Amino acid sequence: MTRFATVGLLAACAVGSVLLAVLASPWWWLAAAPFVAVALTGLYDLVQRRHSVLRNYPVLGHLRFLMETLRPELQQYFVERNYDGRPYDRDTRSIVYERAKGVDAEEPFGTERDMDARGYEFLVPSMAPSNVPDEPPRVRVGGPDCTQAYDMALLNVSAMSFGSLSSHAVLALNTGAERGGFAHDTGEGGLSTYHLRPGGDLVWEIGTGYFGCRTRDGDFDARQFAEKAAHPSVRCVSLKMSQGAKPGIGGVLPGSKVNAEIASVRGVPEGETVVSPPYHRVFSTPRELVHFLARMRELTDGKPVGFKLCPGSRTQFLAVCKAMAEEEITPDFIVVDGAEGGTGAAPLEFADNLGMPLTEGLFTVHSALTGTGLRSRIRIGASGKVATGSDIVKRLVMGADYTNAARAMMFAVGCIQAQRCHTNRCPTGVTTQDPHRARALDVVDKAARVTRYQQATVHSALQIMAAMGVRDAAELGPHLLRRREDQGRFRSYAELYDWLSPGELLAAPPESWAADWHAARPDTFAA
Numbered sequence: 001m002t003r004f005a006t007v008g009l010l011a012a013c014a015v016g017s018v019l020l021a022v023l024a025s026p027w028w029w030l031a032a033a034p035f036v037a038v039a040l041t042g043l044y045d046l047v048q049r050r051h052s053v054l055r056n057y058p059v060l061g062h063l064r065f066l067m068e069t070l071r072p073e074l075q076q077y078f079v080e081r082n083y084d085g086r087p088y089d090r091d092t093r094s095i096v097y098e099r100a101k102g103v104d105a106e107e108p109f110g111t112e113r114d115m116d117a118r119g120y121e122f123l124v125p126s127m128a129p130s131n132v133p134d135e136p137p138r139v140r141v142g143g144p145d146c147t148q149a150y151d152m153a154l155l156n157v158s159a160m161s162f163g164s165l166s167s168h169a170v171l172a173l174n175t176g177a178e179r180g181g182f183a184h185d186t187g188e189g190g191l192s193t194y195h196l197r198p199g200g201d202l203v204w205e206i207g208t209g210y211f212g213c214r215t216r217d218g219d220f221d222a223r224q225f226a227e228k229a230a231h232p233s234v235r236c237v238s239l240k241m242s243q244g245a246k247p248g249i250g251g252v253l254p255g256s257k258v259n260a261e262i263a264s265v266r267g268v269p270e271g272e273t274v275v276s277p278p279y280h281r282v283f284s285t286p287r288e289l290v291h292f293l294a295r296m297r298e299l300t301d302g303k304p305v306g307f308k309l310c311p312g313s314r315t316q317f318l319a320v321c322k323a324m325a326e327e328e329i330t331p332d333f334i335v336v337d338g339a340e341g342g343t344g345a346a347p348l349e350f351a352d353n354l355g356m357p358l359t360e361g362l363f364t365v366h367s368a369l370t371g372t373g374l375r376s377r378i379r380i381g382a383s384g385k386v387a388t389g390s391d392i393v394k395r396l397v398m399g400a401d402y403t404n405a406a407r408a409m410m411f412a413v414g415c416i417q418a419q420r421c422h423t424n425r426c427p428t429g430v431t432t433q434d435p436h437r438a439r440a441l442d443v444v445d446k447a448a449r450v451t452r453y454q455q456a457t458v459h460s461a462l463q464i465m466a467a468m469g470v471r472d473a474a475e476l477g478p479h480l481l482r483r484r485e486d487q488g489r490f491r492s493y494a495e496l497y498d499w500l501s502p503g504e505l506l507a508a509p510p511e512s513w514a515a516d517w518h519a520a521r522p523d524t525f526a527a
Contacts, residue, residue, distance in 0.1 A: 076417065087340075088407065088417060092387050096411040099456035100449035120484040123393060126469025136458045137473060139402045141236065143332045143377045145294070147302030150201070150235045152333075153182035154392055154458050154473075157450075158383045158404035159205050159240070159308070161189025163262050164421070165410075166438035168446075169430045170194040172413045175443065176450025177201060185404060188240050188276070190265040191228055198447075202233045205308070206296075207240040209276035211266040220282045222299055224267070229300040236333070237300055239293065241280075241309040242355070244337040244384055249278050249350055259433070285523045286323035294329045306333035306378075310355040311364050313527035314513075318505075318520035321372040325506075326522055330377045334369075335404065336361045338384025358384035359398060363497050366399025371505035371513065387411075389460025396461075396473050397481045398493065412453040413446040 038059055045051075045058035054061040080090065091112075098104065114120065142149025157177055162170050164187065171194045177184040178200035186195050188207025195202055206213065206225075213225035229237055255273040263270035283289045289307075297305040311317055324330050338358025356364065362382055369375040382400035386392060387408035395403050407415070414428040421431040429441035470476055478493035485491050498512045509517040 087385070088387065088411075093411055093417065095388055096408050096453060099460075100412040100453040102452050102456075116484075116487070118484055118486060121394070122482055122490075123390065123397075123464060123468060124480045124482060125467050128469050130466045130469055130471045132459070132462050132466045133471075136462060139379060141304045141306075141333050141379045143304075143330050145297060145302075145330070146304050146332050148235075148300075148304070149332075150183075150304050152379070152381075152402045153180075153454070154396075154402050154461060155386070155454050156183040156203075156381075156402065156404045157185060157409050158386075158406035159185040159187040159203075159238075159243070160406050160410075161187030162192040162194055162265060163189045163433070164431060166426075166429055166432050166441065167192075167194045168438045168441040168443050169410075169413055171198060171443045172441065172446035173409060173450055174198040174200040174202075175447035176412075176454070179447065180451040180454050182454055183235065185238065189262075190267065191231070191234070192261075192265045196231065196233055199233055201235045202231075203236045203238050204229065204234045205238045205240050207276055208278065208280050209266070209274065211268070214267050218277075218281070221267075222295075225296070226299040229303065234300075234303070236304040236306065237296055238333075238335060239280075239296065239305070239307040241307050242337070243308070244310045244339050244355060244358075262433075284525075286320040286525060287327060287522050289320065290323045290327050290329040290331075293331050297332075304332035306331040306335065306381075308335035308337055308381075308383075310337045310339055311361040312355050314364050314368070314516040315519045315527050316525050317364060317368050318372075318516055319522055319525065321368050321374060322520055323522035324374055325372055330374055333379040333381060334365060335381040335383060336365050336400070338362075338382075340384050358382060358395070362395065362398040362400055363499075367497075367500045367513075368505075370502055371500035371509075373503040373506060375502070387457075389457050389462075389464050392457070392461040393464045393468075393476070394481060397476045397478055401473075408453070408457075409450060412450045414441055414449075 041062075042058040045054040045061065048054065051061070053064055076090075136154060138151035138153060140149055141152045157173050160170075160173075165173075170192065174184050174195055175198040178198045181201075183201045183203050184195070185203040186192075186205050188205050188209065188211060190212030191202070191204060204212075209218065210220045212228060213221045215221045228234065255271050258266075258268060258271055258274060260270050266274065268274045280292075283292045293305055293307065297303070309317075336358065338361055339355030340357055355361075361384075362380070366375065366380060369378055369380075379401045380399060381402050381404055382395040382398075383404040383406065385407070386395060386403045386405045392403050410430055411417075413430055415426075415430045416428055418427050420426055424432050424434055426432040426437060429438040432438055465471075465473070465476070468476075468480060470480075478497065478499060481493045482490040483493070483496065498510060500510070500513065504510065505513060505517050
């Protein structure tokens with residue numbers, strides 16, 4: 001049947017039903033209404049020019065768009081196996097949900113992972129395990145120039161802005177952090193009342209838009225920054241250089257989403273599109289960067305100050321290390337964001353192709369700081385698909401001092417990985433500014449889940465460390481993580497990477513680092 005015949009038949013049925021409704025019985029309107037609606041849809045499909053599928057297959061072509069809409073849900077619930085979903089598989093999501101609800105995250109009958117596959121990793125257990133400590137350890141963040149050091153938990157809430165998250169989600173996260181005694185990174189969207197009201201410890205993130213401390217033309221406002229950084233809930237300040245989802249690109253917040261509340265928090269005009277540039281205005285070289293960090297620390301009256309980046313070039317980071325060494329200025333912490341991270345929407349090409357994965361990023365930052373003799377002054381945080389206790393331990397093995405989680409914390413407050421974050425139609429009220437959708441998220445219940453998830457996950461990490469015979473995180477090293485290269489051959493991470501010893505770059509750079517070391521210049525970010 002041709003497309004015209006199909007529409008003609010539908011129109012005929014519609015006309016017939018209307019005539020019967022008028023001449024015979026009003027009950028025929030029950031049939032007439034859907035026939036009229038379908039016939040009008042078919043007529044529109046024939047004349048519209050946007051979708052060729054609908055022009056050739058009027059009405060029926062809509063099934064294609066319906067299936068495309070349902071595809072993510074069908075894939076997640078009926079097709080994918082427990083261990084091969086993306087970005088997070090069902091096993092990982094289930095662990096987070098169960099721990100958040102206070103349910104034992106245990107599975108019977110053994111692993112479903114392919115332990116013979118190349119790339120399979122395992123942590124090395126000890127024949128003499130140790131006891132699990134009664135209290136989780138804390139990480140002292142604060143270098144020699146810091147006067148208000150902060151004791152960081154092993155797992156914290158990673159950067160997510162109000163605006164990206166709903167008010168209910170931010171309240172739940174900060175309330176959970178306050179009860180559990182861990183930190184909550186605000187993201188670059190500014191300090192909102194939802195961050196401050198519960199009283200949880202905050203890491204205030206400052207991005208290229210300087211939201212919450214910006215002048216009218218978008219520059220850094222030192223006065224506003226100092227006033228807000230003085231708030232007792234602000235325990236650390238983080239300067240965002242780049243993020244894992246989209247390193248090297250700024251953000252755009254459409255004017256339709258900039259309501260009065262968000263405009264007030266960010267310090268921007270209401271209803272106008274806000275563009276975050278991909279670069280900072282206040283510095284353009286590594287040397288200027290470290291001086292700006294020192295200025296920020298002075299404005300905070302000595303609170304810990306650091307920066308976050310998704311590494312891409314070893315030479316560029318070594319240039320920052322040279323600037324630190326020459327100027328004798330170091331941040332108190334550096335957060336390494338892996339390219340696999342990202343709660344915010346980003347162009348697919350950026351998410352898939354730019355930046356180092358967290359493993360290589362941690363190795364680069366940890367080794368560069370060690371090789372330049374700066375590692376003892378700077379703490380390293382790791383963020384990028386951290387969700388379980390084993391994730392924490394692996395990142396500590398690779399050089400991190402503590403970890404941050406974003407998407408796992410979203411799971412704890414109810415996220416179902418619908419991947420509708422950028423549409424304002426989040427089905428669980430986590431990533432939306434629609435008040436009707438956001439109200440579905442019960443703050444009291446979800447805050448308790450955030451606390452339980454963090455505590456259970458840190459306890460899991462401590463259990464794993466105890467099984468490895470490790471009493472203190474300082475005893476962890478790359479020799480305790482192994483990866484399968486091929487059948488019958490495993491190599492430790494100590495063998496896979498060229499780890500540097502303290503001051504080695506200053507004395508005699510090894511061949512694998514020499515070219516990058518000599519190319520690095522403290523007055524340029526050139527790679």
